[in-house]
Amino acid sequence: MDQLNSKVPQGKLEEKWDKYQANAKLINPANKRKLNIIVVGSGLAGAGAAATLAELGYHVDCFCFQDSPRRAHSVAAQGGINASKNYRHDGDSVWRMFYDTLKGGDFRSREANVYRLAQLSAPLIDHFTAQGVPFAREYGGVLSNRSFGGVQVERTFYARGQTGQQLLVAAYSQLSKMVEAKKVSMYTRHEMLELVVIDGKARGIITRNLVTGEIRAHNAHAVVLATGGYSRVFRLSTLAIGCNGSAIWKAHKKGAFFAAPSFTQIHPTALPQSSESQSKLTLMSESLRNDGRIWVPKNKDEKRKANEIPEDQRDYYLERRYPSYGNLAPRDISSRAAKERIDAGHGVGPLKNAVYLDFKDAIKRLGIQTIKDRYGNLFSMYKKITGIDAYQEPMLISPAAHFSMGGLWVDYELMTTINGLYAIGEANYSDHGANRLGANSLLQASIDGYFILPNTINNYLADIVKEEVPSIDHPEFQKSINEVRAHIDRLLSIDGKKTVDHFHRELGNIMWKECAMSRNQEGLIHAISKIKDIKKDFWKEVKVTGHDKEFNQELEKALRLADFLELALLMCEDALQRNESCGAHFREEYQSSDGEAQRNDEDYSYVSAWKYLSEDKFELVREQLIFEYVKPTVRSYK
């Protein structure tokens, strides 16, 4: 059986990262110039890593499938980024942030990683400020903060409703600087379709140029995957349409273990689905919960408009069930509470699939101008999409698939179980455990790319600095190219009767029903057999028009869906194996009499890392979680 070595350094929690850095190997600058690193992805994690590695002297090849690196999905984050600066003197500290994050993740993440996340948060804000991120400021010129779901201190920094965009633009501008300096070769509209492993080491990738269809091999001393989250497996999600799991899935099939695949965060404040034809769900920033109050009518058959329903006939269910956190309860809890009310028949809106998010009281208390200052762009976006003026009547919101806590298993150095293959940002499984706290993801993606990877990758490269990288004529590269071609040819030759979107809708429906907000054994077993059927049907009946040597978006979609169909199986397996409820993973069989999740630390205090055996066989390898500094407690937000 495989062993997992997390490589967490010995010593005190507070000193682990410093100690690691002090002991890590160094590479002399003259040698760095000779080393080539592939970074797949140009989101916050990828762009930060590519720019910093180039700055250190390495040569970097960076890839993204969008037309410009500045459009990676990090761009969409609105709410903010966490950092424990304690500017407010409201009791924040590295320790408290560490504790909040560990607890928020339901004690399913590694202490040492989470501590490092909190530790590096403060310098990250300094770093972004120096790069020109126009963070919100107070009149006197200091940075402004707000609070976010799951915490009671104000540690979230933001740039209007465009935090992700502004951080990404900063990272992209650093990347651009390095492109100009010829230290980074940027490949836009290129998609990685395969990982090449030679003698147990990651040595390169195979890409498809999305404009010309050219299939090409790229070699390197190390490969970094920064390819983001895979929640588009649900089809309807808050993610951009292109987001996919292909790169990490291909790596998984080549030997990288996949950790906690079924931990998907369902965000409580998206716009509800309005029809079958919808291609995605739009997120309304969680920051709205700072001032908005969430409720549903007490009466199931309520016919009146929201504003006509008197106070005593409204159920502010979050405030009722979680009096100390109220509307700021973490995402998993808020989403599930909404689902519970909707399932019980209290949902609102035309499809009765939503709840109200009401600003009436906040407007009364703070005045409309303050609300406009804080959330104006969100309100106008809401109006654009729904035609409703949320200053006048409550918004309709609904839970939606959002963030994948799962991803490739990585050790403390962010290396996967394949030597020389790293995974950073949302593509890895690391600091968020079973549930991510709001505004912690931009943070994780950024520190992974800017601060951690550039310090840990040397440790590996120092050992192989003298090794020759196999050329792209190596038989393994050629074999991979041939496999990619065969895979594409097979897809194009099916010429069936159903579209890619048809299959994606089918997959999304079953995943949303059985492997999202709550799961049970029966449903998961049913889902597994259903997904197998969809997959079989897909490979018999899908129709992709056009050919390979052209810009062919249908083919791109089909290739991504083929991988989602395989990944979805593992997600269900993982959910089925974990007989407990924790964070985003709510198994209906394991709940208390009042409907709260029941964790089982005795038997499940581990990270599930899955090894790929064959298309529907995976082997579970456990990384036992050891809590030296914090005693896991029942996660109560009451």
Add this chain to the structure above:
Amino acid sequence: MKINFKIWRQENIQTKGAFRDYQLDGINEDMSLLEAIDFLNEKLVLQGEKVIAFDYDCREGICGQCGIFVNGRAHGPHDNVTTCQVHMRSFKEGETIVLEPWRAKAFPIVKDLVVDRSAFDRIIQKGGFISAGTGSAPEANSILIGKKEADKAMDAAACIGCGACVATCKNSSASLFTASKINHLDHLPQGRIESYDRTISMVKQMELEDFGACSFTGGCEIECPQSISISQIARMNNLFMKALLKKE
């Protein structure tokens, strides 16, 4: 709804393109315009035809990747909105909707409605950054920036790089885009140090890329999904003049 589409089809940059007509029934008015094209594309696939290529990613109005000329307007019938945020309720039953790609020399057509906007990236590469290295940053609050100035930086920084300003401009000028990038960094003490060099080299690159000159027609401000004000251009020009004088 029943809608007639007139859509620009073009295989690639080498071939000539032409409009083609499509009739589509069964559209619901809550669909976004892009979802209506998805819907049309599914029909085309089933008929064995190639899909209409168009750009998009976030479909939330923030990534800047979408961009179609709709009935003669960049990003469609509304002011200050991206294409992905246009919904079918904005059109009338039986209407003919004409879709074409951004037209500008600096934005070559990739296929159908997709253009190549990498000229924007090259403008940024010429100085649209602060040359601070990683790990060398001072404490963020050690340099105070008043709210008003920070807000101005943010107003300019809001540009999403969609290219509507270029597409709508009769000169195909990229001035609004370039100005917002330059002004964003110039409003911040961290960025101001390099302002003059940045301004000169970015403006120079903009000219090299075959964008036209700005004649202050103002269309860009109306179509810009981020409502970036044309006064940004005036500010850039002012900075450019100062930079030239300073260089002497």
